Amino acid sequence: MTLDDLEEMALRCGMVKTKKIWxxxxxxxEYFTNNMLEEFKQVARDQLIQSIKKAAEYERExxxxxxxxxxxxxxxxxxxAQAIRNRADE
Numbered sequence: 001m002t003l004d005d006l007e008e009m010a011l012r013c014g015m016v017k018t019k020k021i022w023x024x025x026x027x028x029x030e031y032f033t034n035n036m037l038e039e040f041k042q043v044a045r046d047q048l049i050q051s052i053k054k055a056a057e058y059e060r061e062x063x064x065x066x067x068x069x070x071x072x073x074x075x076x077x078x079x080x081a082q083a084i085r086n087r088a089d090e
Contacts, residue, residue, distance in 0.1 A: 001039065009035055 007017070013032040015024040024032070063084045070080040 001043070006036075009039070 010022065010024075010032055011017070013024070013035060014028045015022055015032060017023075066083050067080050070083045075083070
């Protein structure tokens with residue numbers, strides 16, 4: 001979020017800017033604060049989702065590597081599955 005975004009949100013909440021000085025009522029400040037909190041919650045939620053997706057993709061890649069190595073070593077299907085489960089437990 002940029003300073004311009006913050007100013008835009010403040011103006012939408014009814015705050016007034018004269019030159020470089022902001023003025024607002026207590027209600028406007030509360031409204032602005034609540035909007036900022038919701039915005040930050042959304043950003044945090046989106047970042048958490050992206051982190052989970054990246055972690056899941058990494059684990060899929062690791063399990064695929066284990067399965068590929070096991071297959072090249074001639075392991076049986078059940079042994080490969082067990083190797084993947086062991087990797088997932090790490």
